[in-house]
Amino acid sequence: MSAALYRYAARTAEGERIRGSMQAPSADHVVAALRSRTLFVTAIEPESALRRAVGRTLNLGGPSRRAMLTFFRSFSTLIRAGVSMRRALDVTVERANDRRLCEALRAVGADVEHGAPLSDAMAQRPRAFPPLYVAMVRAGEAGGILDDVLERLATLLERDADVRKKIRAALAYPAVVVTAAFGLVLFLMVRIVPMFAQMFGAFHVELPLATKLLLATSDSLSRPTVWLGAAAVAALLFTAAAATVRTERGALAVDHVRLRLPVVGPMLHKAITARIALMLATLMRSGVELVAALEVVRPVAGSRVYARALRDVDIAVRAGEPLTAPLDAARIFDPLAVALVRVGDETGLLDEMLFKISAYFEADVEAAIATLGSVIEPALIVALGAVVGFIVFSVFIPLYTLIGSVSQ
Numbered sequence: 095m096s097a098a099l100y101r102y103a104a105r106t107a108e109g110e111r112i113r114g115s116m117q118a119p120s121a122d123h124v125v126a127a128l129r130s131r132t133l134f135v136t137a138i139e140p141e142s143a144l145r146r147a148v149g150r151t152l153n154l155g156g157p158s159r160r161a162m163l164t165f166f167r168s169f170s171t172l173i174r175a176g177v178s179m180r181r182a183l184d185v186t187v188e189r190a191n192d193r194r195l196c197e198a199l200r201a202v203g204a205d206v207e208h209g210a211p212l213s214d215a216m217a218q219r220p221r222a223f224p225p226l227y228v229a230m231v232r233a234g235e236a237g238g239i240l241d242d243v244l245e246r247l248a249t250l251l252e253r254d255a256d257v258r259k260k261i262r263a264a265l266a267y268p269a270v271v272v273t274a275a276f277g278l279v280l281f282l283m284v285r286i287v288p289m290f291a292q293m294f295g296a297f298h299v300e301l302p303l304a305t306k307l308l309l310a311t312s313d314s315l316s317r318p319t320v321w322l323g324a325a326a327v328a329a330l331l332f333t334a335a336a337a338t339v340r341t342e343r344g345a346l347a348v349d350h351v352r353l354r355l356p357v358v359g360p361m362l363h364k365a366i367t368a369r370i371a372l373m374l375a376t377l378m379r380s381g382v383e384l385v386a387a388l389e390v391v392r393p394v395a396g397s398r399v400y401a402r403a404l405r406d407v408d409i410a411v412r413a414g415e416p417l418t419a420p421l422d423a424a425r426i427f428d429p430l431a432v433a434l435v436r437v438g439d440e441t442g443l444l445d446e447m448l449f450k451i452s453a454y455f456e457a458d459v460e461a462a463i464a465t466l467g468s469v470i471e472p473a474l475i476v477a478l479g480a481v482v483g484f485i486v487f488s489v490f491i492p493l494y495t496l497i498g499s500v501s502q
Contacts, residue, residue, distance in 0.1 A: 099220065100124045100140050104133040111136075113197050116218045127218075130208060156221045161192035163251045165199070170244030180207055198222035211235055226373065229390045233381040243380045250376045253452075257365055257459060264463040268470045275478045280315070282485055287312040290489050294496070301492050308488040342398075349398040353426075357469055361462040366397050367431055368455035370404070375448035384444070385411055399426060417444070431455070 101115045102124055112133065118124045121138050128135050157165075165186050172182035183203040190196050198219045205215035213232035216223035223231075227247060234243030291309045294301060301309070314320050338344030353359050370391060377387035388408040395401045403424035410420035418436040421427050431451050438447030 098140055100138055102128065102135060102139075103137040104128050104135045106133060112200055115221050116201070117220060118218075127205075133204070157192045157195035157198065159251060159255050161190060161195045163248055163255065165190060165195060166244050166248035166251065170241050170248060173244065174241040179212060195222060212240075224394060225390050226377075226394055229382055229386065230377060230380050233377070237381040239381070246376050246380055250372060253372060253456070254369060257368065257456060260460060260463050261361070261365065264466045268474060271471075271474050271478075275474070275481070278478075279481055279485070282482070283308075283312045283315050287485070287489065288316060290493065294492055297496055300495070302488075304484070304488045305492050308485060346398045346402065353397065353399060357466065361459060361466070362397075363426070363428070364455045364458045364462065366395065366400050367428055368452045368459060370395055370400065371431065371448045371455070372452035375445045375452060378445040378448070384417070403427070428455070 098119070099115055099117050100121060102113070104112050106112065116124050116127065118127065121140070124138055125135050168189060169182055169186050172185060173179065177185070180203060183199055183206065187196050187199045187203070190199065198221075201219060202212070202215040202223075205218065206212055211232075213228050213235055216231060217225075217228045230243050230247050231240070234240035237243075287308060291312065294305075294309075339348055353362055355362075373391045373394070374384075374387050377390060378384060382390070385408065388404055388411065392401050392404040392408065395404060403426055406424060407417070407420040410423075411417055416436075417439055418432055421432050421435060434447045434451050435444065438444035441447075
């Protein structure tokens with residue numbers, strides 16, 4: 095019987111309210127599991143596919159990345175210091191500021207107290223603990239190096255968060271400039287241009303084609319019906335785009351376009367390559383086999399195109415092929431990365447080479463981010479200057495003609 099995700103609300107013997115989610119074959123299994131932890135179930139419902147899709151897209155229902163990073167870092171320190179797992183979970187719950195993480199950790203702690211392995215308890219809460227975390231924790235339990243694995247997981251989250259933060263910071267300035275430019279142009283078109291339109295109409299000035307287009311656009315933007323129509327079209331397009339992205343073929347097409355964008359596309363290729371290499375290296379260093387690591391990394395690669403390529407790589411490796419052959423055949427992995435993987439495969443130091451690949455491409459991403467501003471800034475200035483220049487010249491050419499006719 096396949097497991098489904100159920101959301102529940104319960105109360106402890108002391109009356110404390112607990113909310114969480116659990117994977118189970120049926121609601122009865124969830125109730126039995128909660129009662130075994132001396133919890134009184136007050137509500138339980140299966141999570142709908144729509145809610146799950148929206149939650150995954152918007153990262154709703156799961157703890158924040160910062161909260162997870164803090165948890166794994168402090169939890170590994172406590173385990174290394176010899177603190178019992180149950181007590182370590184209690185301490186991290188007391189320190190956590192994220193409500194969703196606290197609820198998940200309380201549920202995990204109750205399962206651990208009743209004899210469940212930490213990895214199995216985490217696997218029952220996929221919203222808080224994705225398969226990547228569970229696989230690493232399970233490998234750490236099997237190898238008796240749970241504290242080391244938790245530290246590596248915290249480092250993985252930290253490096254991943256650092257790259258994301260730098261990319262967002264690099265794109266923040268262009269976003270602000272574009273927003274300000276759009277506001278300026280809209281103000282000119284709605285408030286300033288109509289004043290000149292009235293002047294030209296009063297003096298019956300012969301207008302050039304550019305000015306006629308400008309005045310017609312300004313007149314359209316001044317009508318509420320145009321804005322309502324534009325809002326309706328935008329909502330329709332957004333709905334269609336959201337529906338397209340939810341399909342496998344649509345999401346794949348969007349990802350192809352994203353990876354082929356000028357300037358941004360190459361940076362995304364490098365960031366995704368660094369992310370995949372880091373996750374594979376961390377899993378393998380923690381004791382996870384390559385085939386299992388590929389299966390875990392594929393859903394969290396951050397790209398449908400790369401996920402599909404990793405699926406083909408997984409199939410080829412399971413069939414006995416060396417890792418480099420399917421990587422090379424995919425034609426999306428950087429030749430340098432493939433060459434380093436080949437060296438690691440031949441020398442038996444694949445995890446070390448994957449760490450080197452991750453470090454190299456992360457440095458490449460940082461360099462690309464540093465130059466992104468110098469590339470985008472002049473382009474934005476030129477584009478803004480062209481739009482404003484068009485407005486100014488379209489207004490001042492007939493204005494100059496009007497002044498000349500009045501002076502005669």
